[in-house]
Amino acid sequence: MASSFTPEVSGSGFRAGVQRLGGYLAGMVMPNIGAIIAWGLITAMFIPVGWVPNASLAELVDPMIKYLLPVLIGYTGGRMVHGRRGAVVGATATMGVIVGADVPMFLGAMIIAPLTAYVLKLFDNAIEGRIRPGFEMLVDNFSAGIVGAGFAILGKLAIGPVVNALTKAAGDGVDWLLDNSLMPLVSVLVEPAKVLFLNNAINHGVFSPLGVQQVAESGKSILFMIESNPGPGLGLLAAFLFFGPRSLRPTTPAAMIIHFFGGIHEIYFPYVLMKPRLILAMIAGGMAGVATFMVTGAGTVASPAPGSIFAFTAVTAKGSHVGMFLGVIVAAAVTFGVASLLLGFGRLKSDQEPGETAAADEPVADEPVAEQSPAVPAQRESTEDVRRENA
Amino acid sequence: MATINGKDIHKLVVACDAGMGSSVMLASTLRKQLGKSGVTVEHTPVNDIPADADVVVCHSGLAARARSVAPGKPIVPFQVFLGDPAVTRVVKAIQQGADLDV
Numbered sequence: 001m002a003s004s005f006t007p008e009v010s011g012s013g014f015r016a017g018v019q020r021l022g023g024y025l026a027g028m029v030m031p032n033i034g035a036i037i038a039w040g041l042i043t044a045m046f047i048p049v050g051w052v053p054n055a056s057l058a059e060l061v062d063p064m065i066k067y068l069l070p071v072l073i074g075y076t077g078g079r080m081v082h083g084r085r086g087a088v089v090g091a092t093a094t095m096g097v098i099v100g101a102d103v104p105m106f107l108g109a110m111i112i113a114p115l116t117a118y119v120l121k122l123f124d125n126a127i128e129g130r131i132r133p134g135f136e137m138l139v140d141n142f143s144a145g146i147v148g149a150g151f152a153i154l155g156k157l158a159i160g161p162v163v164n165a166l167t168k169a170a171g172d173g174v175d176w177l178l179d180n181s182l183m184p185l186v187s188v189l190v191e192p193a194k195v196l197f198l199n200n201a202i203n204h205g206v207f208s209p210l211g212v213q214q215v216a217e218s219g220k221s222i223l224f225m226i227e228s229n230p231g232p233g234l235g236l237l238a239a240f241l242f243f244g245p246r247s248l249r250p251t252t253p254a255a256m257i258i259h260f261f262g263g264i265h266e267i268y269f270p271y272v273l274m275k276p277r278l279i280l281a282m283i284a285g286g287m288a289g290v291a292t293f294m295v296t297g298a299g300t301v302a303s304p305a306p307g308s309i310f311a312f313t314a315v316t317a318k319g320s321h322v323g324m325f326l327g328v329i330v331a332a333a334v335t336f337g338v339a340s341l342l343l344g345f346g347r348l349k350s351d352q353e354p355g356e357t358a359a360a361d362e363p364v365a366d367e368p369v370a371e372q373s374p375a376v377p378a379q380r381e382s383t384e385d386v387r388r389e390n391a
Numbered sequence: 392m393a394t395i396n397g398k399d400i401h402k403l404v405v406a407c408d409a410g411m412g413s414s415v416m417l418a419s420t421l422r423k424q425l426g427k428s429g430v431t432v433e434h435t436p437v438n439d440i441p442a443d444a445d446v447v448v449c450h451s452g453l454a455a456r457a458r459s460v461a462p463g464k465p466i467v468p469f470q471v472f473l474g475d476p477a478v479t480r481v482v483k484a485i486q487q488g489a490d491l492d493v
């Protein structure tokens with residue numbers, strides 16, 4: 001086992017790079033999910049097609065999506081780059097892209113806020129230790145003020161209109177996929193990326209910005225449901241419970257509860273990574289789920305985060321609950337079926353052989369062999385641990 | 392290849408992609424298991440591993456990133472979120488003050 005602890009060279013790999021970029025995007029959105037859900041709930045209740053239409057309270061909807069949420073994202077994005085000072089200039093510059101565009105500026109905030117904070121960071125580093133005593137506050141406040149003002153103007157004049165066009169183009173792309181019934185194909189990309197720990201990057205970095213735009217227009221969006229559908233993961237874990245390697249079966253009921261009710265999808269990723277062919281089951285279930293959502297016209301008003309069935313129920317748009325439950329169940333059933341088939345209904349001898357997983361992993365030369373080969377023996381030990389605990 | 396003694400671990404960090412989901416779950420499990428030992432258990436995003444962490448626990452799919460963020464720190468990658476032997480080994484090393492190879 002010692003080999004699996006040995007640090008491999010560095011994080012320069014492609015996968016780590018994509019993860020890192022995605023991590024930044026998701027990191028700007030995720031701390032603010034609470035505010036997005038608040039907005040989603042207010043929208044679901046008070047807009048004209050909502051549960052309890054109320055014109056006066058519905059006035060909250062527009063300013064929250066146009067100003068509050070992008071500014072929060074800008075604040076968080078700036079803070080990631082340059083602490084509290086970065087947060088302040090990030091939020092300030094975000095106002096520029098908001099005013100310079102007529103769609104919710106999530107994407108614009110994600111670009112301009114870190115950029116502004118980075119420029120301030122460069123300035124702060126350049127002048128560090130060169131300020132005369134007593135002038136620090138003056139310099140600090142006015143450097144932040146000038147950088148913030150400059151980037152707000154830049155955002156209004158240049159970045160806002162460009163991102164506006166980009167966001168609209170992306171929105172048109174989504175509409176095109178929906179109009180041509182091609183939305184389920186998105187699962188072909190989403191499901192494999194998800195188990196490589198790009199789940200947050202996809203959901204909050206890509207789908208959330210586009211989804212809120214759809215909600216602002218039509219009161220619901222299918223985009224929030226693509227990555228976060230807990231159905232495929234549930235189906236996979238159920239297949240493992242009945243047909244997985246015997247040593248793995250005892251861990252699955254607890255994993256199912258954490259996944260389906262707690263919404264921590266990460267818990268099922270290792271099961272897929274251990275038997276990479278099961279990604280086909282995930283894709284099939286994901287596609288079936290998205291197709292069901294599409295046919296029934298289901299949508300949610302905000303991102304169900306974490307992807308728990310409770311979160312799903314809470315943010316599903318009025319009139320979409322039947323479609324939502326149907327999509328989750330269909331996705332779980334399809335994944336269960338395909339995964340059971342791929343697991344040979346528990347009768348594959350190879351599943352009990354330790355060598356099998358190492359050979360089947362992605363063909364990247366350096367990492368996986370060292371990482372994946374201990375998986376099966378490790379799993380054996382761990383389930384024995386669980387058994388001992390249970391005994 | 393390095394060795395760290397369980398007695399020298401004062402702060403254990405569990406890292407995941409966002410620092411909000413799976414790391415919180417594992418950290419609360421470990422906090423319960425290590426309650427008596429006085430070790431601080433924290434959860435963070437993998438990009439924000441604090442400098443004063445003595446040992447970092449994260450899923451092997453994120454280990455490459457953890458190593459680039461915190462070079463030279465003992466990183467313990469694990470495969471499964473429930474009862475992974477790599478994690479169990481860290482807990483035992485801390486409880487018994489034994490050596491841990493990382």
